[in-house]
Amino acid sequence: MTVLFANNSADEIKEQFINEFPTTEFIFNEDMYSVGESLAEVSVLVGYGSTIKADLLEKMPKLKWIMMLSAGVDQLPLEYITEKGIIVTNARGVYKVPMAEYVISVLLQVYKQEKKLIEYENGKVWADPPAIREISGRTMVVVGAGAIGQEVARLAKAFNMTTYGVSRSGRALEYFDEMAEIGQIDEYLPKADFVVSVLPGTKETTGIFQYEQFKLMKEEAVFVNIGRGNSVNSEALLKAIQEKEITHAVLDVFEQEPLPSDHPFWTEENITITPHLSAKSPRNAARTYAILTENLKKFIEGDTDFINIVDTKKGY
Template structure:
């Protein structure tokens, strides 16, 4: 078995894998160019997902499994993958701790006026006129009730928030007081003090939010997106802010990344921008490789019950 990594992995992790699987031939590369030398022999391709296209798959006739060390798989050529019968797994679930912490920290940042406090500190300005608010007791609507959404809701409960989950199925999930289907989203939006999206990018979620959705919301509401940038058009968000339909927007994901330096978002006081880092953690690779190893054990043993197996028809 030949396992090819295009995802950069620290030497200490390489040594652990080689020691645990002495009969497996590993090739640890940094990027597609270096990895291309071994594609024709690779049984397993380990990647962050952004380098997999039809050309790469066609160069790998022995490929059985693509292991993505991130959650995002929207760029993969699923028609060819389905045709070839190649398994795809991702690392969803490993981001829940850090992304939930990010969410709460950003909501506190907005309500406790931290942007302005830091600005005043830099300008030596003793300004006690800032109006602070409390996130405790507010209502949070979370788009996406998987591992990340559940952890966000769990932390929200520490602040005694009402938590409403919205998902494709609308099934009941722990830590949510209510759950609804996406089809009923407009019915719950008026309750939201905080609207948080952790949705992936799929055919069902692309540009799901429209101008109309924001007209249903309180003008004091905060919208936070840590899912994917194509959930809502940038122009729609800018209009909602400029027309006072939202009080603040926190964005970690964008339609175009990196966000261009001349993008209007940078100039908006009521927009907080972070460079797609809500999933960063010193424990990221350890968690991702734990899932990879569990699935590798299944591949070796013939077990078909892979963790985080992606349905190529749905793309998630």
């Protein structure tokens, strides 16, 4: 059996897998196009969706399983993968801790006026910035109540927040006071002090946040997007900020990345931009490879009851 790591794997990762699975052949090559004829022997592919193309998969007739090193799978050729019956697993849950911490940190940044404080410090100004507030006791709506959304809600509970979750099924989940289906989102937006989008990139979620949705929110609402950039109509969000329909937006993901330097988001005082880093953590690799190790053991034993199987038809 051959396993292809199509990513820049650290030497300790390579040694770990070679030592733990001595009868398995491993190929470590970030550039799949240079692997050559060995692609025909690959049973397991480990990598990121941005590098996995249908033309490469066609050269892997023995491929049975793709292990994504990310949570999102929207960049994969899902129709081809579904047609061929290839199993896909992802790193769902790996990034929940850093992403939930990011949400709390940016909400505190907005409410504690940290942008203004840094400006004062740089200018050696001794003054209180206006409107310093507490995030405690507020109401949060989390749109996309998966592993990350649940962790966001768990941390929000430490600040005594009321938490509403929105998901495809609307089924009850821990740390949420109430759950709703995605079609009910407009009923919950007016309740929120904080709206946090953790939506995956699917056809159903594309453009779900239009001007009408921002207009439904409180004027003092803060919107945070750590899911997918295409879930938000950028022009609608810009208009909502400029017309003070909401007070602030924190954006870590965008329709186009990197965000162009001439994009109007950069110059809006009430928009905070970060470069798609909410999931960053030095602990992610260990979490991800623990999932891969467990699944690979199962695969070798003929068991495909994997951790984090993705429904390739739904895209998550």
